[in-house]
Amino acid sequence: MLPSSICSMGQIPRTSPHYYGMLPKQMSKGHPPMVTRAVGGVEKGEVGGNVRSLQVMHSKELQAKIRKQLQRVELSPSLYDTAWVAMVPERSSSQAPCYPQCIEWILQNQHDDGSWGINSSSLSVNKDILLSTLACVVALKKWNAGSYHIKRGLNFVGRNFSVAMDVQNIAPVGFNVTFSGLITLASGMGLQLPVWQTDIDEIFHLRKIELERDSGGTISARKAFMAYVAEGFGSLQDWDQVMAYQRKNGSLFNSPSTTAAAAIHTFNDRTLNYLDSLTNKFGGPVPAMYPQNIYSQLCTVDALERTGISQKFAREIRDILDTTYRSWLHNEEEVMLDIPTCAMAFRLLRTHGYDITSDEMAHFSEQSSFDDSIHGYLNDTKTLLELFKTSQIRFSCEDLVLENIGTWSAKLLKQQLLSNKLSTSAQSEVEYVLKFPLHSTLDRLEHRRNIEQFKVEGSKVLKSGYCGSHSNEEILALAVDYFHSSQSVYQQELKYFESWVKQCRLDELKFARVMPLIVHFSSAATIFAPELADARMVLSQTCMLITVYDDFFDCPEISREEKENYIALIEKWDNHAEIGFCSKNVEIVFYAVYNTYKQIGEKAALKQNRSIMDQLVEDLVSSAKAMMVEADWTATKYIPATMEEYMSNAEVSGAFASFVCPPLYFLGLKLSEEDVKSHEYTQLLKLTNVIGRLQNDSQTYRKEILAGKVNSVLLRALTDSGNTSPESIEAAKEIVNRDAESSMVEMRSLVFSEGGPIPRPCKDRFWEMCKIVFYFYSEDDAYRTPKETMSSARAVILDPLRLIPPPSCPETLSS
Numbered sequence: 001m002l003p004s005s006i007c008s009m010g011q012i013p014r015t016s017p018h019y020y021g022m023l024p025k026q027m028s029k030g031h032p033p034m035v036t037r038a039v040g041g042v043e044k045g046e047v048g049g050n051v052r053s054l055q056v057m058h059s060k061e062l063q064a065k066i067r068k069q070l071q072r073v074e075l076s077p078s079l080y081d082t083a084w085v086a087m088v089p090e091r092s093s094s095q096a097p098c099y100p101q102c103i104e105w106i107l108q109n110q111h112d113d114g115s116w117g118i119n120s121s122s123l124s125v126n127k128d129i130l131l132s133t134l135a136c137v138v139a140l141k142k143w144n145a146g147s148y149h150i151k152r153g154l155n156f157v158g159r160n161f162s163v164a165m166d167v168q169n170i171a172p173v174g175f176n177v178t179f180s181g182l183i184t185l186a187s188g189m190g191l192q193l194p195v196w197q198t199d200i201d202e203i204f205h206l207r208k209i210e211l212e213r214d215s216g217g218t219i220s221a222r223k224a225f226m227a228y229v230a231e232g233f234g235s236l237q238d239w240d241q242v243m244a245y246q247r248k249n250g251s252l253f254n255s256p257s258t259t260a261a262a263a264i265h266t267f268n269d270r271t272l273n274y275l276d277s278l279t280n281k282f283g284g285p286v287p288a289m290y291p292q293n294i295y296s297q298l299c300t301v302d303a304l305e306r307t308g309i310s311q312k313f314a315r316e317i318r319d320i321l322d323t324t325y326r327s328w329l330h331n332e333e334e335v336m337l338d339i340p341t342c343a344m345a346f347r348l349l350r351t352h353g354y355d356i357t358s359d360e361m362a363h364f365s366e367q368s369s370f371d372d373s374i375h376g377y378l379n380d381t382k383t384l385l386e387l388f389k390t391s392q393i394r395f396s397c398e399d400l401v402l403e404n405i406g407t408w409s410a411k412l413l414k415q416q417l418l419s420n421k422l423s424t425s426a427q428s429e430v431e432y433v434l435k436f437p438l439h440s441t442l443d444r445l446e447h448r449r450n451i452e453q454f455k456v457e458g459s460k461v462l463k464s465g466y467c468g469s470h471s472n473e474e475i476l477a478l479a480v481d482y483f484h485s486s487q488s489v490y491q492q493e494l495k496y497f498e499s500w501v502k503q504c505r506l507d508e509l510k511f512a513r514v515m516p517l518i519v520h521f522s523s524a525a526t527i528f529a530p531e532l533a534d535a536r537m538v539l540s541q542t543c544m545l546i547t548v549y550d551d552f553f554d555c556p557e558i559s560r561e562e563k564e565n566y567i568a569l570i571e572k573w574d575n576h577a578e579i580g581f582c583s584k585n586v587e588i589v590f591y592a593v594y595n596t597y598k599q600i601g602e603k604a605a606l607k608q609n610r611s612i613m614d615q616l617v618e619d620l621v622s623s624a625k626a627m628m629v630e631a632d633w634t635a636t637k638y639i640p641a642t643m644e645e646y647m648s649n650a651e652v653s654g655a656f657a658s659f660v661c662p663p664l665y666f667l668g669l670k671l672s673e674e675d676v677k678s679h680e681y682t683q684l685l686k687l688t689n690v691i692g693r694l695q696n697d698s699q700t701y702r703k704e705i706l707a708g709k710v711n712s713v714l715l716r717a718l719t720d721s722g723n724t725s726p727e728s729i730e731a732a733k734e735i736v737n738r739d740a741e742s743s744m745v746e747m748r749s750l751v752f753s754e755g756g757p758i759p760r761p762c763k764d765r766f767w768e769m770c771k772i773v774f775y776f777y778s779e780d781d782a783y784r785t786p787k788e789t790m791s792s793a794r795a796v797i798l799d800p801l802r803l804i805p806p807p808s809c810p811e812t813l814s815s
Contacts, residue, residue: 059481062481066304066313066471066475069300069474070297070313070316070320071319073296073297074471076118076288077285077286078257078285078288079117079136080131080178080288080464081286081463081464082256083116083138084135084260085279085286087139089264091272096143097143098272099279101283102139102284102285103143103145106146106149107149108284110136110153114153114156115133115156116129116132116136116153117129125160126163126169126170127163127179128172130160130179131179131463131464133156134153134157137150137153137154138182138189141189155194158193158194158195165199165202165206167206175463176210177211177232178231178463180206181231182232183204184234216378217371217372217376218376221371221372221374222377225377227245228245228374230262231258231260235265242258246262246270246271247333248333249274250268254289254291254292255288255463256278256289256290257463260275288464292334294324294334295341295344297323300471300475301317303472303475304475306447307447307450308443308451308479308483309478309482312478317352321348327345328356339364339369339387343383346360346393350752352752353754355754359401362401365400366408370387370412379412381429381430385430385433388409388434389433390402390405391406392438395748395752396745397742410434413433417431439748439771442522442525442771443526444486444526447483447528448483448796448801451801452801454479455472480803483801484800484801487800490796490797493540494516494797496537497516497519500541501514501516504591504596505588505592506588508584508588509588509589511551511555511557512548512551516540516544517790518789519544519547520536520540521792522772523539523540523543524797525796526765527663527765532666534603535663538600538663539659542596542600542659545592546658549627552566552585553624553627553628553630554627562585565579565582566589566624567624569581569594570590570617573594576594597617609670615676619655619657619661623654623655623657630649630710634710638710639710639714643712646710646715647693650697651686657689660685661676661685667761667762669759671758675758680756684750684751684758685766687743687770688769690740691740691774692770692773694737696773697736698713698736698777705724713729713736716735717731744770747767747770751764
């Protein structure tokens with residue numbers, strides 16, 4: 001992540017100038033991961049470090065701690081940046097420090113081994129520790145403070161100097177410049193590093209390579225990067241050129257170290273005013289970036305949403321987004337100047353219903369906006385991923401700003417994949433994001449994936465690595481607990497659902513796809529909150545029934561008489577005894593539908609204080625008749641004359657009204673008859689029908705053509721080309737896919753925009769149903785190729801989490 005948007009997930013609590021807290025002298029070692037709670041018969045998974053100890057904390061305690069940190073941002077201290085601020089002299093005298101509290105804090109916070117810094121692992125020394133230690137040594141030497149501390153620090157650097165030359169050791173960005181610059185400063189102060197001259201020469205050789213290497217971005221990006229690490233060049237730097245990057249708050253890149261170096265070399269009043277405000281706010285230590293409250297809070301909101309626990313903090317999230325929205329409207333630098341901050345703010349604000357347009361993203365519309373930035377110089381994968389995800393939140397197919405951003409960010413991400421320079425985890429993430437658009441993923445599957453890959457330490461600062469605040473550990477602990485407790489609920493529901501299938505005798509139907517685990521997976525993966533058990537079960541039951549009678553009408557072994565008998569029974573409904581059953585199959589299917597929908601209608605009436613039975617029956621009759629029309633088309637080999645004729649029937653035969661709508665009455669919200677007849681509701685249902693039919697057709701057309709069935713891909717090929725050659729079929733498929741995507745854009749705008757009579761939770765159900773469609777029909781009819789889907793179903797309902805052990809992080813300073 002980049003300078004003005006480093007996600008530390010917190011803010012350094014204010015420290016009194018007269019008291020300087022001690023950082024832990026020793027970091028706790030990471031432990032083998034272990035989940036202490038795996039309920040409902042789920043096998044115990046593993047989780048490590050502090051997260052394990054947090055598992056015993058009550059859920060309410062975890063929520064209280066997260067809520068407190070949402071309300072007040074906490075940032076981690078940066079020893080490297082604190083050392084540079086400590087080097088700034090008084091305005092009136094170069095012989096005294098301007099910020100003695102920083103010197104005192106450095107003296108108070110040396111580790112037992114002589115080092116300074118925050119190590120992510122007590123088992124090894126990294127380049128960030130080495131950089132921070134040398135910076136603290138130089139800061140103390142400048143003011144002739146702490147000779148014993150200096151000696152111990154130099155010995156630590158000497159013992160571990162080989163780390164600086166290890167190209168395999170992950171380095172803070174610009175390390176070869178900033179570290180060699182500190183060596184030059186130390187030498188000028190008369191400090192002698194206990195290392196061989198050949199080793200020092202090697203560091204400067206690496207610096208030369210760094211400055212000569214052909215990195216990403218443009219000349220402008222290189223200039224920006226060199227300004228960001230300007231402290232590494234000292235008096236060799238053109239400081240007038242560097243000051244061109246000064247912001248309204250007086251800082252350079254919101255970086256205390258770069259700003260402090262500028263203050264030392266230019267005595268610029270605005271840089272000193274920035275540093276004054278920084279030290280007045282935080283006392284002795286300073287963060288690696290400031291301000292970064294908005295980005296840090298947005299990262300926390302994003303983490304809560306990605307792990308599936310955001311609903312527990314709805315009020316705090318709304319407050320954060322309100323603040324972000326005000327900053328957005330005022331075009332504040334903290335939000336608008338930095339690419340990932342602006343992109344994440346846009347994505348979260350838009351998906352939460354705030355009225356913003358993509359016009360404010362127009363300055364990122366061209367690839368040059370990235371190429372000319374530090375992000376481009378570093379070929380920053382995280383920024384590209386954020387841009388690509390943001391580009392998918394389009395409300396119009398004519399939105400060229402987001403379309404352009406999506407095009408060039410995807411191109412650069414693909415180039416990174418081909419370069420083979422990405423880490424294993426980064427490569428996996430890029431491949432996943434490119435393969436699965438946001439509208440083709442299911443919430444609970446995403447939550448599981450994000451929990452298992454959750455990085456407790458947060459993001460790393462470019463010039464100085466550090467861990468995020470403890471809210472990350474608590475977020476992970478709460479997410480793990482919530483996921484496992486939810487699984488226990490899903491498992492009990494699955495047992496009931498399986499017994500319901502047998503009670504309805506659906507397992508006796510040889511023609512039907514009766515797979516309770518997969519069906520309930522689609523419900524649990526989208527309506528995942530445990531307290532929404534009624535809505536979830538209604539969705540599972542109606543999905544199963546629609547699947548069964550869709551198979552009933554599709555099956556060539558089912559006679560026309562049986563199909564007509566079923567329709568007649570549905571039309572008679574309570575008076576079905578007047579007709580009777582012409583076969584066992586009809587009897588089983590009808591009674592399963594009749595008894596289940598009657599029960600759903602009765603329960604809904606209690607919740608809504610009105611009857612919805614007539615609407616349920618009307619939808620069932622309409623879908624059955626539409627399925628009959630399709631069956632007749634197949635039997636007579638009839639091909640509709642136009643797409644309009646085909647779609648007018650196909651939208652109804654998808655039967656989405658019969659399984660998307662019933663769960664809406666069980667979400668704890670009132671839906672009046674006027675609401676369900678409103679234009680908004682009608683559009684939501686129509687778009688769901690269109691998307692469902694087109695996406696289904698685009699992935700199942702081969703099998704349907706072989707079976708002699710009408711399909712929009714086949715019809716489009718005949719309409720546009722007059723033939724069904726492979727080329728015509730592929731061209732038609734592209735058009736159908738494009739139409740489905742276009743409808744999805746319209747659906748997104750309808751769901752994410754405020755206003756209208758339909759509550760957002762109800763609109764979300766239509767959106768989630770469309771995501772289910774894209775998930776199940778992403779490559780082929782997933783019902784007919786269930787291996788991967790079965791694995792996903794187990795992941796949501798049955799299988800325990802498998803977590804990567806997180807590194808330990810020191811506590812943040814208390815305010």
